Amino acid sequence: MNIFGIGLPEMALIMVVALLVFGPKKLPEIGRSVGKALKSFQDASKEFETEFKKEAERIEKSVAQPMKATLEKPEPKALSPEATRTEVAAEVEDKETAIAQSPTESAPTESAPNESSEDSPDAADKVEQPAA
Numbered sequence: 001m002n003i004f005g006i007g008l009p010e011m012a013l014i015m016v017v018a019l020l021v022f023g024p025k026k027l028p029e030i031g032r033s034v035g036k037a038l039k040s041f042q043d044a045s046k047e048f049e050t051e052f053k054k055e056a057e058r059i060e061k062s063v064a065q066p067m068k069a070t071l072e073k074p075e076p077k078a079l080s081p082e083a084t085r086t087e088v089a090a091e092v093e094d095k096e097t098a099i100a101q102s103p104t105e106s107a108p109t110e111s112a113p114n115e116s117s118e119d120s121p122d123a124a125d126k127v128e129q130p131a132a
Contacts (some may be wrong), residue, residue, distance in 0.1 A: 018030075
């Protein structure tokens, strides 16, 4: 008999040490609490395993289903050369009217006269002061 890599002689030695440490009255109580803890651990482990298997099966099913690719049919207007010509002609007319309605920029605009550097207020700061 081999449990957790511990043979029968090692298990008997552990039981004797536990009997000496805890005493005969507390040993059954400790055994019950350890048994309950192991049972709850096993239950949690089984629950985790079943949930993991369910998720793995769900993923396998979704991968196994064939992918359905659908293409939308193109609009016939998009491929019609006549429709394209009329759209381009309408765009050109719109731009021509916009250009015709905008003020012409060929006339020279009056610009402010350039201030010379001598007249600017910063020029006074730049004038060298004679050394005293």
